[in-house]
Amino acid sequence: MARPPAARQRALDAFAHIVVRDGERAAALEAVARAAGISKGGLLYHFGSKEALVAGLLEHLARLTEEDVAEMRADPEGATAHILRTSAQFGSDFEPVYIATVNLAQAGYDEARAALRAADTAWREAVLDEVGDEAVARAIVLLSDGIYAHAAVYGGPTGHDIAELRGLIAQLLAARRDS
Amino acid sequence: MARPPAARQRALDAFAHIVVRDGERAAALEAVARAAGISKGGLLYHFGSKEALVAGLLEHLARLTEEDVAEMRADPEGATAHILRTSAQFGSDFEPVYIATVNLAQAGYDEARAALRAADTAWREAVLDEVGDEAVARAIVLLSDGIYAHAAVYGGPTGHDIAELRGLIAQLLAARRDS
DNA sequence: GTCTATACCCAGATAGAC
DNA sequence: GTCTATCTGGGTATAGAC
Numbered sequence: 001m002a003r004p005p006a007a008r009q010r011a012l013d014a015f016a017h018i019v020v021r022d023g024e025r026a027a028a029l030e031a032v033a034r035a036a037g038i039s040k041g042g043l044l045y046h047f048g049s050k051e052a053l054v055a056g057l058l059e060h061l062a063r064l065t066e067e068d069v070a071e072m073r074a075d076p077e078g079a080t081a082h083i084l085r086t087s088a089q090f091g092s093d094f095e096p097v098y099i100a101t102v103n104l105a106q107a108g109y110d111e112a113r114a115a116l117r118a119a120d121t122a123w124r125e126a127v128l129d130e131v132g133d134e135a136v137a138r139a140i141v142l143l144s145d146g147i148y149a150h151a152a153v154y155g156g157p158t159g160h161d162i163a164e165l166r167g168l169i170a171q172l173l174a175a176r177r178d179s
Numbered sequence: 180m181a182r183p184p185a186a187r188q189r190a191l192d193a194f195a196h197i198v199v200r201d202g203e204r205a206a207a208l209e210a211v212a213r214a215a216g217i218s219k220g221g222l223l224y225h226f227g228s229k230e231a232l233v234a235g236l237l238e239h240l241a242r243l244t245e246e247d248v249a250e251m252r253a254d255p256e257g258a259t260a261h262i263l264r265t266s267a268q269f270g271s272d273f274e275p276v277y278i279a280t281v282n283l284a285q286a287g288y289d290e291a292r293a294a295l296r297a298a299d300t301a302w303r304e305a306v307l308d309e310v311g312d313e314a315v316a317r318a319i320v321l322l323s324d325g326i327y328a329h330a331a332v333y334g335g336p337t338g339h340d341i342a343e344l345r346g347l348i349a350q351l352l353a354a355r356r357d358s
Numbered sequence: 359g360t361c362t363a364t365a366c367c368c369a370g371a372t373a374g375a376c
Numbered sequence: 377g378t379c380t381a382t383c384t385g386g387g388t389a390t391a392g393a394c
Contacts, residue, residue, distance in 0.1 A: 005377080007377080007378085022287050023203075023285055023286040023287030023288075024202075024203075024204065024286060025203065025204070025286055025287055026287055028368085028369055028370085029369070029370065029371085030368090030369075030370095038377095038378070038379090039378065039379055039380080040369095040370090040371095040379095040380095041372095041378065041379055041380070041381095042377070042378045042379065043378095044370085044371070044372090045377060045378065045379095046377090048371090049370075049371075050369090050370070050371095102285075102328075102332060103285045105332050106202055106281075106282045106285055106286075106331055106332060107202040107203060107204055107285075107286065108201045108202030108204055108205055109202075113332060113333060113334075116332055117333070135340075135343050135346075135347060136347065138339070138340075138343075139322065139344060139347055141325075142322050142325035142326065142329075142339065142344075143318065143321050143322060143325060144325070145324075145325035145328045145329065146320075146321035146322060146323070146324035146325035146328065147321065148328070149281075149324045149325065149327070149328035149331075150321075150324065152285055152328075153281060153284050153285060153292060153295055154292060154296070155292075160317070160321065161314075161317075164314050164317070165318060165321075167314075168314060168315065168318055168351060171351060171354050171355060171358070172347060172350060172351045172354065174354070175350050175351065175353070175354035176350060179350070184359080186359085186360085207386080207387055207388085208387070208388065208389090209386085209387075209388095217359095217360070217361090218360070218361055218362080219361095219362095219387095219388090219389095220360065220361055220362070220363090220390095221359075221360045221361065222360095223388085223389070223390090224359065224360065224361095225359090225360095227389090228388075228389075229387090229388070229389095
């Protein structure tokens with residue numbers, strides 16, 4: 001696959017960051033173009049419309065999600081540790097794209113909803129394969145969603161103690177195995 | 180306090196519902212007015228600007244949150260049961276106002292962020308007073324946030340099994356008391 | 359207290375030069 | 377591949393009638 005021009009990717013990154021930081025409203029083509037270091041016309045060469053810009057972001061998310069799930073399953077600490085760790089990780093490649101998508105879903109872009117559903121399902125399955133307990137797997141993904149929701153709303157590190165959560169989950173799994 | 184005219188409250192409700200259903204973008208003054216059964220001019224009589232409309236919604240949220248926390252603390256099943264139950268409750272008065280506020284926070288209205296922080300803190304304290312375990316209290320509020328995030332993104336009942344979550348939490352608390 | 363009409367502004371999109 | 381210039385639609389807000 002031919003490497004897309006740098007400006008295109010820069011535009012996508014700028015779009016995601018503005019959506020996360022200031023909301024969808026603020027992510028006007030003009031503002032995105034400026035942040036990407038091109039003009040509005042230049043941006044509209046790469047993406048023929050705002051819809052196309054959103055579609056580009058969702059494609060990017062799909063790619064990153066696939067990688068993320070593969071990493072989860074391969075993580076020596078386990079899928080649960082991975083999902084909690086990355087949920088709270090400010091500064092990853094994945095996070096701004098995911099949170100921007102949450103934002104877009106709530107701004108009324110229905111395609112964004114579908115993308116999030118797909119990610120959630122993939123995560124839950126990976127966690128389930130590790131813990132082997134449906135109820136706990138659902139709860140773990142819910143915790144991860146809660147952490148992301150905090151990041152999306154407050155726009156910064158969430159301050160949630162991941163080690164603490166992992167400890168709770170380990171205790172819970174142990175208690176359920178015993179009973 | 181003088182009872183505000185009915186049209187005002189109808190406008191507020193309409194605003195919240197459109198924001199939840201279709202996003203902030205779709206909640207144009209025109210659309211809100213139509214849904215409330217008044218004209219754009221009539222709406223702008225009650226709320227001099229869109230900012231004022233948002234402020235009105237946040238005030239409403241503050242009132243409802245106060246009531247909700249009082250109910251939590253008085254709930255015979257306990258604060259934890261209450262927060263999980265109401266998080267998943269589609270059709271309450273509280274839910275659309277809360278989710279609309281989440282949406283507005285992400286659309287860039289900073290005052291909405293502050294309102295959400297206040298609600299989260301009040302909830303966590305109420306839960307903590309019940310369970311007496313900081314880590315578990317944080318996790319419970321996080322689960323509730325996760326449930327709300329689902330409702331906000333997917334716009335309907337979340338399908339999370341509250342009884343299941345309550346069971347997990349009870350098991351966890353028991354395990355921690357033993358150790 | 360609510361309406362209509364209208365002014366204003368800005369975001370999204372097009373045309374065409376370079 | 378990127379630019380400038382320009383059009384258009386729609387959302388916010390004001391003025392003033394009823």
